[in-house]
Amino acid sequence: MSIFFTSNSNSSQFVLTGFPGLEVNYLWLAISFSFIYVMVFLGNCMVLHVIRTEPSLHQPMFYFLAMLALTDLSMGLSTAHTVLGVLWGFLQKISLDSCIAQSYFIHGLSFMESSVLLAMAFDRYIAIRNPLRYSSILTNDKIKKIGIAILCRSSLLIPPVIIRLRFLNYCRPHILSHSFCLHQDLIRMACSNIRFNNVYGLFLVISNLLLDAVLILISYIMILHTVLAIASREERLKSLQTCVSHICAVLVFYVPIIGLTMVHRFGKHLSPLVHVLMGNIYILFPPLMNPIIYSIKTQQIRRVQRLFSLKKT
Template sequence: MSATSISNVSGSIFILTGFLGLEVDYLWLSIPFFSIYAMVFLGNCMVLHVIWTEPSLHQPMFYFLAMLALTDLCMGLSIMHTVLGILWGLIQEISLDSCIAQSYFIHGLSFMESSVLLAMAFDHYIAICNPLCYSSILTNDKIMKIWMAILGRISLLIPPVIIRLKFLNYCHPHILSHSFCLHQDLIRMACSDIRFNSIYGLALVISNLLLDAVHILISYIMILHTVLAITSQEERIKSLQICVSHICAVLVFYIPIIGLTMVHRFGKRLTPLVRVLMGNIYILFPPLMNPIIYSIKTQQIRRRLQRLCFLNVASVP
């Protein structure tokens, strides 16, 4: 789109840049992206189906895993229509209201995933450090309260900074640096006072992502202290194996966030394409990898999936 047409864009319309420099390869690029979205959708739906239909998996650990799968599924769906729409040449613009809504879901689901990972760390801490009280502490009623607290946390903390976007004056070129809408992209184009968004946004990151990471780290320090006190090496290894999947999920979530932060802070010489790719990795990598991690590392889910696949193959005439 030319500079003249950009300057004439309505104040409520924003341009989605897509993948700069790769425009001629959009059709080919859509193939891996569509495959990733398909894997995100099928993988997380399969995890939810297995947990829902297998009575032996109706346990606190798997309830939290179902929350994680549901969050990952929604995260993938929140950006799929704009990314694939750009790659297929269907859309190039997005309205302010749609952009704000997408921004809310992206940031809200990201904070929700962090909260669920923290809840899973608490589950592992109780299971290993206080196993005799596990069933009395993590009752179905307590798990439901944790889930409602996670939803309440997102519903109360995210809207103030997102709703504020509606009332900003956007006088800079309305060109988003990604294939989807992020809060930091929108405030970069505003001419209004953005101190509230900047300060509140930073406070959100510190009070949610950073503190969640610190609490998860503390949980694993206490878990490791308990495991090292176990005399039996076999029991020690068995206890550590319980945590492997969750540790992988935590790394899969936080490493892309750290990478994206480093790129935005210190990668000013990098091409815009690198930032776009890092943004997509930050959003799509956890939803893609978590079903794979838990399908491989969690014995109960792996057995159930193998049984499900065997029944499907056996039913083919």
């Protein structure tokens, strides 16, 4: 069957790429990825459940953690049907409209996660800089406003570049480089003028991911400055330990993004399998690791999880 199309109608289909060269191992890959997605869903649902049901966790830090878990859970839901569909063999193509919708959710949720990590950095700075006024500064009302601002920022800035995808002429081979749809994949197949997508896409990256990364770095410089002013060595270590989970979450999120960007930008000579692996790491690594990081590093969550396990026994 031909995979070349010149039509820009709703009936246009795009071929989802699995793992080139590993087709004979699809059964094991399908089992492995199914397990990963189950862990993503269970891990983030557990974090949300623990925070919702345990009154002692109704604090600003854990509200932001709940936002992070909800974002990670949504990211898993947005890609599970195509990734697992390709590996289990019941989905090989995706329509243009479905591809655009998936691209919107993937990029929007990435920007949302970046915004939540920035809010969590602000939370850590307030907790260390003004520990006695922490709860009075970050009230529930302010946290709600921050959450709404994050949602609006992540969802309302993307539609112009995503809607534009619907009106491009896709005359190149309709073969996606991943088992899910990314904006850069779609514009690569377009024969129309993509200047707006390139310029506006760069603006989104700079005004969201890059700006958030710079602000997170500045917040930690200020945190370090505050911590060094603390006289007691034990208090300095205790303050820094409250930031370990967040630092790990920041690295887990930004390192795969940088890696995927480098591969797309400079890795045209690399095997397609490298592109596929980096894309899946970018999508799945943060949602998988964040519940583990916070369960290990946050004493309150560990204690509640132990209580849950004792009640079940």
